[in-house]
Amino acid sequence: MLWNPLKSDFIKIYHGAHNYEVLDICITKDNSRFASVGGDKTGFLWDVKTGAIIRKFKGHNHKLTCC
Numbered sequence: 001m002l003w004n005p006l007k008s009d010f011i012k013i014y015h016g017a018h019n020y021e022v023l024d025i026c027i028t029k030d031n032s033r034f035a036s037v038g039g040d041k042t043g044f045l046w047d048v049k050t051g052a053i054i055r056k057f058k059g060h061n062h063k064l065t066c067c
Contacts, residue, residue: 002048014051017044026067037064 002011020039027034033054037043043057043064 012048012051014046017046017053017056018042020063023064024066035067037067039063043067 001013003009004011014036018036018038018040022036022038024038025034025036032048033045034048035043035045041058041060041063043060044053045055045057046052047054
């Protein structure tokens with residue numbers, strides 16, 4: 001979930017990609033994209049505005065704990 005702490009409001013909910021917990025995210029400097037990694041050994045690159053998955057990073061042998 002994307003949360004705006006200044007307004008105490010949800011902006012967007014992103015779902016449908018990870019099958020396990022999300023363990024880290026990193027955001028581009030222009031806030032247009034972010035990457036998420038998790039316990040399912042997969043990373044995803046997301047478009048913030050549309051919520052679309054831009055790219056899927058797979059093939060890891062262990063869970064991903066950082067981007």
